[in-house]
Structures are given as C-alpha cells and as structure tokens.
Amino acid sequence: MAGGESPAAEPQPGGRLPRLRARGRGSREPAVHAADGAAGESSPSAMLDVRDLHIHFPTDDGLVKAVDGLSFTLDRGRTLGIVGESGSGKSVTSLGILGLYNTGNARMSGKIYLSGEDLVAADQARVRELRGSKMAMIFQDPLSSLHPYYTVGNQIAEAYLIHNKVSKKAARSHAIDLLKRVGIPQAESRIDDYPHQFSGGMRQRAMIAMALSCDPELLIADEPTTALDVTVQAQILDLISDLQQEYHSAVIIITHDLGVVAELADDILVMYAGRVAEYGSSEDVFLRPGHPYTWGLLGSMPRLDRTRVDRLLSIRGTPPSLINVPAGCPFNPRCDYAARTNGRSEKEVPALRQVGPGHLVACHLTTDEQRRIWAERDKVAS
Amino acid sequence: MTGVRDGSPGESVTAQPGQPRGNGTSSGDSLLTVTGLTKHFPVMRGIIFRRAVGQVRAVDDVSFSVAPGETLGVVGESGCGKTTTARMIVRLVEPTAGQIVFDGHDITHLRQGAMRPLRREIQMIFQDPYSSLNPRHTVGTIVGAPFRLQKVRTEKGIKRSVQELLELVGLNPEHFNRYPHEFSGGQRQRIGIARTLALRPKLIVADEPVSALDVSIQAQVINLLEDLQNELGLTYVIIAHDLSVIRHVCDRVAVMYLGNLVELANRDDLYARPRHPYTVALLSAVPSPEPVGRTADGRRERRERIRLTGDVPSPLNPPPACRFHTRCWKAQDICKTEAPPLVERPPGHLAACHFPENS
Numbered sequence: 001m002a003g004g005e006s007p008a009a010e011p012q013p014g015g016r017l018p019r020l021r022a023r024g025r026g027s028r029e030p031a032v033h034a035a036d037g038a039a040g041e042s043s044p045s046a047m048l049d050v051r052d053l054h055i056h057f058p059t060d061d062g063l064v065k066a067v068d069g070l071s072f073t074l075d076r077g078r079t080l081g082i083v084g085e086s087g088s089g090k091s092v093t094s095l096g097i098l099g100l101y102n103t104g105n106a107r108m109s110g111k112i113y114l115s116g117e118d119l120v121a122a123d124q125a126r127v128r129e130l131r132g133s134k135m136a137m138i139f140q141d142p143l144s145s146l147h148p149y150y151t152v153g154n155q156i157a158e159a160y161l162i163h164n165k166v167s168k169k170a171a172r173s174h175a176i177d178l179l180k181r182v183g184i185p186q187a188e189s190r191i192d193d194y195p196h197q198f199s200g201g202m203r204q205r206a207m208i209a210m211a212l213s214c215d216p217e218l219l220i221a222d223e224p225t226t227a228l229d230v231t232v233q234a235q236i237l238d239l240i241s242d243l244q245q246e247y248h249s250a251v252i253i254i255t256h257d258l259g260v261v262a263e264l265a266d267d268i269l270v271m272y273a274g275r276v277a278e279y280g281s282s283e284d285v286f287l288r289p290g291h292p293y294t295w296g297l298l299g300s301m302p303r304l305d306r307t308r309v310d311r312l313l314s315i316r317g318t319p320p321s322l323i324n325v326p327a328g329c330p331f332n333p334r335c336d337y338a339a340r341t342n343g344r345s346e347k348e349v350p351a352l353r354q355v356g357p358g359h360l361v362a363c364h365l366t367t368d369e370q371r372r373i374w375a376e377r378d379k380v381a382s
Numbered sequence: 383m384t385g386v387r388d389g390s391p392g393e394s395v396t397a398q399p400g401q402p403r404g405n406g407t408s409s410g411d412s413l414l415t416v417t418g419l420t421k422h423f424p425v426m427r428g429i430i431f432r433r434a435v436g437q438v439r440a441v442d443d444v445s446f447s448v449a450p451g452e453t454l455g456v457v458g459e460s461g462c463g464k465t466t467t468a469r470m471i472v473r474l475v476e477p478t479a480g481q482i483v484f485d486g487h488d489i490t491h492l493r494q495g496a497m498r499p500l501r502r503e504i505q506m507i508f509q510d511p512y513s514s515l516n517p518r519h520t521v522g523t524i525v526g527a528p529f530r531l532q533k534v535r536t537e538k539g540i541k542r543s544v545q546e547l548l549e550l551v552g553l554n555p556e557h558f559n560r561y562p563h564e565f566s567g568g569q570r571q572r573i574g575i576a577r578t579l580a581l582r583p584k585l586i587v588a589d590e591p592v593s594a595l596d597v598s599i600q601a602q603v604i605n606l607l608e609d610l611q612n613e614l615g616l617t618y619v620i621i622a623h624d625l626s627v628i629r630h631v632c633d634r635v636a637v638m639y640l641g642n643l644v645e646l647a648n649r650d651d652l653y654a655r656p657r658h659p660y661t662v663a664l665l666s667a668v669p670s671p672e673p674v675g676r677t678a679d680g681r682r683e684r685r686e687r688i689r690l691t692g693d694v695p696s697p698l699n700p701p702p703a704c705r706f707h708t709r710c711w712k713a714q715d716i717c718k719t720e721a722p723p724l725v726e727r728p729p730g731h732l733a734a735c736h737f738p739e740n741s
Contacts, residue, residue, distance in 0.1 A: 085596040085597065085598060085599075086567075086596055199693040200460075200693070201693050202693070229459035229460055229623065229694070230459065230623065230625070230664060230667045230668060231459065231663060231664065231667045231690045232459075232693060233667065233669070234667040234669070234687065234689060234690075235689065235690075235691075237669065238684075238689070241684075256596060256597055257669070258597075258671040259668065259669030259670055259671045260669050261671075262669065262670065262671045262672055262673050262674065263669045263674060263685075281673075282673035282674075283673050283675070285673075286671055286672065286673045287673070296598055297597055297598065298671065299601070300597045300598045300600065300601035301597055301600075301601070301626065301671065302604070302626040302627055302629060302630035303626060303670065303671065304625060304626045304629060304653070304665065304668050304670060305670040305671075305672055308629060308630060308649075309630075311605060311608070312601040312604055312605055312630065313601070314598055314599075314601030314602045314604075314605055315598035315601070315602075316602070318566045318568060318569070318599065319566075319596070319598075
C-alpha cells in the first residue's frame with residue numbers, strides 16, 4: 001500500500017486519512033457511522049478503498065456474518081494477499097467487491113470505492129458495466145469456471161466484445177494475442193479448442209487471459225493455484241507477477257497458502273471469522289507477526305526452508321461458526337495467550353491497533369508481549 | 383529392494399501367482415515389499431465390440447520396501463501413479479504385474495476370502511473426509527463397521543471399543559450417535575482415522591490424508607498421526623503431493639514421475655542432496671513463506687529456482703526412455719533412447735538418471 005495508508009483508514013471530516021482507526025472498545029460501529037454521515041466522500045489516492053464492509057447472509061439457522069467490518073485500501077501496481085482458513089470470509093469479500101451478491105440473499109453495508117466510485121450503492125447495471133472491464137477475477141477451479149460448450153477463444157473474446165465496440169474479428173485477434181501473452185503455444189490453433197482439450201495449467205492460463213481481456217485495474221485471484229501441481233503452480237505465480245508488472249493493475253490474491261502469498265504479495269491481510277486479525281507488509285506479517293492466529297498459521301505449516309521440527313505448533317480447536325462468533329475476540333477460544341489479557345479477550349472485541357509503521361494487529365496483548373512471545377516461538381521453530 | 387533394476391519399463395517381472403510366501407526379496411526386516419509393481423488401465427472404444435485402443439500406463443515397474451514402524455512417503459504430481467500404487471497395496475486395484483509381499487505373505491493375487499484376514503492388518507485413510515464417510519450412518523456405525531464385518535466383537539463390546547477409539551483420535555466419545563454432517567472437516571478426518579485404527583492394523587496406507595484440510599487443522603492431524611505411530615507402533619505409507627508435509631512426517635521418501643519411481647532415499651538425504659533433476663525441480667518449485675522484497679526500481683525480486691516448462695505428459699503415451707526428458711534441462715540424446723536404471727549411490731539412495739545432480 002503505497003504512502004502507508006492503513007487498511008482501517010477512515011475519512012475524517014477534513015478528508016485526510018488517519019493512519020489508524022480511532023482506538024477504543026467497540027470503535028468499529030460509532031467511528032464508521034460518524035464517517036458515513038459526515039460526507040461519504042472517498043479518498044482520492046487509493047484505487048480500491050474498502051471501508052467497514054459487512055456482508056451478512058440471513059439463513060434459517062441465523063444470520064451468517066461472513067464479513068464483519070473489513071477495511072483496506074489498495075493501489076495500482078500493488079498486490080494484497082488475503083490469507084485465512086475456510087470460512088474466514090476471504091472469498092465472500094472478493095465476490096462482494098465484484099458485486100456478485102444480490103440484495104435478495106445478502107445484506108451488504110459499508111463502502112467499496114473503486115477509483116472513487118462506491119460499488120455498494122451503485123445499481124446492478126453499473127456494477128455489471130465495471131465487472132469484466134475495470135475489475136476481473138481469476139477463479140480457483142478452471143475446469144468448473146470455464147464453459148465446456150464454448151471454445152476457449154469464444155470465452156476470452158466475450159468480455160471484450162461486451163465492453164468494447166469492436167468487430168468479432170478484432171475480438172478474436174485480441175484473444176489470440178492474450179493467449180500468446182499468457183504463454184499458450186500455437187495460440188492461433190488452440191483458440192478453437194474446448195476447455196477439456198487443455199491441461200490444468202493451460203486452463204488456468206486461459207482463465208487469466210479471460211480476466212485480462214479488458215485490461216482491468218483490479219484483478220482478484222481467488223486461490224489461483226490451489227488446483228494445480230507444484231511445478232505448474234510456480235509457472236502460474238510467475239505469470240501473474242509478470243502480468244501485474246506489465247499491466248500495472250492492482251491485484252488481490254486470496255489463498256490459504258502462506259507460501260504463495262509470500263511469493264506475490266506486498267501487503268498481507270490475515271482474516272479470521274470475517275474480521276481482520278492482522279494487516280501489514282509481507283515482511284511485517286512473516287518476520288514480525290503480532291497476532292496469535294498468525295503465529296498459529298506459521299507454526300502449523302511444515303517448512304522446507306527451515307530445519308525440520310519434531311512437532312508442529314498447531315492451533316487447537318476449529319474455526320468458529322459464523323452464526324455464533326465467540327463474544328469478545330473471535331479467536332479467544334483457540335488462543336493460547338487469551339489468559340494473559342485478564343479476561344478482556346472474552347469480553348471485548350479487540351480494535352485494530354498499530355504496532356509498527358503500517359502494521360496493524362487486532363489483539364489485546366500489548367505490543368511488548370507480542371514481540372516477546374513471537375521471539376520465543378520463532379526460536380523454537382528454527 | 384534391488385539396487386539396480388532392468389531398464390525396460392513395462393516389461394518387468396510378472397508375478398507368479400500361487401506363491402504362498404515371500405520369495406526371498408522380502409527379508410525378515412521389511413513389513414511390505416513391492417517388486418516391479420505395474421498397472422496399465424486399458425482404454426476402451428466401441429459400444430458393442432469393446433476393444434482396447436491403448437493403455438494408460440499408470441504405474442510402471444515400481445519397487446520399494448517398508449520396514450516395520452517406518453513411514454514411507456510417496457510424492458509426485460497428479461497423474462504420477464501414486465494413488466494407483468496405494469490402491470494396489472491395499473488391493474483395491476488389481477496389479478497388471480509385479481508382486482506385493484506383506485509380512486511374509488504374497489498378497490498380489492489373493493482372492494477376497496483369503497485376503498479378508500489380512501485386511502485387518504492393512505488399512506487405508508482416504509483423502510476426502512466428506513465423501514469417505516456414509517452420511518446416513520452415525521459415527522458409531524461407521525467406526526464400528528470393521529468390528530461387525532470381521533465379527534471380532536459383540537455388539538456391546540463394539541460400543542465400548544468405538545468410544546475408546548474416538549477418545550484415542552481426540553474426539554468426544556459422547557458423539558457416538560451423531561452423523562458426519564455435524565462434524566467439521568478435521569473432525570471427519572479423525573473419524574476416518576478412528577475407523578482405520580479399529581482393527582489395530584500394522585500398516586496404514588494414507589492417500590493425501592491432510593490435503594483437504596485447512597492449515598491449522600492439517601497440523602493437528604499430522605501431529606495425531608505421529609502420536610498414534612509412537613503409541614501403537616504403526617507403519618505408514620503416506621501419499622501426498624505436498625513436499626513439506628512429506629518431509630515432516632516421513633522417514634524415507636519415494637518420488638514418482640509418470641508412473642516411474644525416479645528417486646528413493648532417506649528423508650534427510652533426499653531433501654539435502656536430491657539426485658534426480660525432477661526432485662530438484664520439485665523442491666525448488668515449493669513457494670516458501672519467506673517474503674520476497676522489491677528491488678530499487680520497484681520490480682519484485684524473484685527467487686532463484688529451477689523452472690520446469692510445460693505440463694506433465696499424458697500417461698497414455700508417455701515419452702520413451704527416461705519419461706522426464708521432455709521437461710529436463712539436463713537431457714541429452716541418451717535420455718531419449720535409453721531408460722536410466724535405478725542406481726543405488728550412495729547406499730540407501732536410489733535415483734534413476736543418466737546425469738544425476740549432487741554426485
């Protein structure tokens with residue numbers, strides 16, 4: 001995030017962005033409503049600015065709070081990695097940004113500014129116009145996201161035809177160029193292939209070509225390499241990184257694999273139970289993490305770049321149901337350090353607090369305690 | 383384990399059915415010995431006149447052995463035959479050729495009835511905890527099924543045993559009457575593990591036991607598998623695509639590529655001094671959770687790594703001789719004409735390459 005705006009930045013009456021959201025218990029609600037009421041003006045600098053986003057789904061069993069107060073900003077040319085386990089709200093966030101939830105089954109509130117335009121308030125037709133042209137998505141499973149009845153070329157050209165006034169012939173040659181750009185050999189003949197004739201890696205390349213067809217400002221990649229083998233994954237990660245530099249787009253990469261994030265992301269947002277647990281540059285999150293959940297994630301993965309440990313430092317328990325999110329800090333039932341907060345973990349929702357420049361952590365532990373515990377854990381692990 | 387094997391894939395030793403006991407290849411110290419294991423699936427065409435038009439050479443001449451109490455890891459990308467190998471070991475897939483010797487018994491072509499007593503000793507953990515548990519059965523029925531099938535406990539004894547098993551894998555024994563949908567993915571995998579342990583097997587074949595689970599749950603299940611091994615003296619064959627998971631849990635590691643075993647070594651040897659170029663590339667492709675910075679001009683730094691081009695070729699028509707030569711940066715003419723033998727050097731480290739690394 002260039003310029004060092006925090007993800008929790010909220011507009012102040014003066015229009016200046018504070019580095020940090022107002023502190024204090026329950027700060028989420030009042031601070032945001034005040035801001036909304038003030039003007040609803042957008043911050044001009046960031047390309048994507050998400051403020052206090054809530055996405056809730058009413059179900060027969062209760063209200064599923066999939067995303068509950070998420071804020072971040074992202075500029076062109078930068079990559080944000082969103083990390084979390086299943087049910088942490090990372091995919092819902094991406095579909096929410098793309099406007100793929102309708103008001104019939106989801107309740108969305110908050111603001112999503114894309115180049116200054118609020119997508120939550122915008123009508124369907126406008127979001128539809130932007131989707132595919134200014135923002136695009138790479139889905140996880142290329143086999144089920146490509147239509148088996150249409151040729152790959154047809155599907156790549158489709159968005160280009162819809163968003164630009166061009167002939168079919170021009171769209172076709174555009175699709176060939178894109179296929180070449182994403183590294184598909186013999187693009188001129190492969191363009192008439194159907195998805196089943198492509199291998200897994202080539203399908204993912206075709207998906208990327210589709211997403212890039214209108215030169216989007218924002219590219220969201222939801223687990224782009226999870227379905228791929230490790231050698232092909234390395235190829236796709238390189239491709240995404242190269243293309244980002246070429247197209248200078250903003251990229252959000254959503255994944256559960258911390259290795260993939262480290263490879264691509266400038267900034268990392270760790271989500272837990274629909275909320276931000278930690279946000280910072282990838283150096284901050286990997287080398288100086290402050291949230292017990294981030295420690296748990298790092299301790300849970302066996303690592304090839306370190307000496308082998310005898311036992312993984314796993315996180316106990318399971319992720320909470322999004323209908324009954326634990327009171328207080330949502331992570332407290334699984335946290336090994338909750339006892340050190342004198343019961344605050346069970347009662348208060350921890351606010352996102354700055355622990356270093358541009359590094360925010362939602363935890364009741366003091367910054368000193370966080371540093372001390374991490375230093376101990378890191379010593380054990382390496 | 384033979385040090386050098388004959389180099390022609392697919393034309394290896396055919397097992398002689400009717401050999402009751404292991405034939406010398408299985409020394410007293412290995413629990414499972416697999417020799418020249420091969421599986422070719424025919425590709426059929428035609429509706430009335432079904433005929434084979436080709437063969438998917440899923441596994442070709444794979445040999446290894448597993449000592450009691452050891453964990454052997456099998457890694458490789460999709461289509462390398464690791465799952466087919468696992469399924470042949472537990473006799474869910476009939477091998478085309480080769481021999482499987484378990485605990486001194488040749489089980490390669492045992493009939494169902496003769497296999498049944500041995501099924502108590504070889505069990506399998508499946509990948510997907512959602513599709514490997516019957517949604518209409520309670521946990522008690524699922525975990526108790528092995529007892530009923532093998533008729534080893536009374537009904538009353540079954541309930542008690544099931545509760546003990548649930549406790550062993552870290553589940554609440556009171557959850558006996560619940561259905562699988564009431565559990566999370568990690569808990570379901572624990573139910574699957576409890577079922578596997580019911581008959582106190584000697585050998586457990588685990589096919590991607592943690593790949594469907596979240597990172598934190600993955601670590602819990604890995605720790606559980608290790609605890610159970612220490613407690614019960616289990617022997618594991620673990621199939622996985624994740625090299626870091628394999629390094630964490632396994633004592634020895636076999637690397638497969640397109641149906642061939644390309645390298646087999648002790649864990650520390652393999653990760654520190656890989657010999658086959660494919661292993662080298664595979665290790666180097668794993669993204670590491672160590673942030674990469676940006677250079678002064680804002681370009682993202684890139685890790686030094688070997689980048690394989692292209693995809694894994696189809697096992698329907700694998701490249702001749704060394705199957706890796708189409709993607710190998712060291713390939714020379716000999717790699718296209720002559721299959722490299724599996725050579726043991728240094729002792730205990732086998733690799734099938736004409737131009738091995740770290741030699």
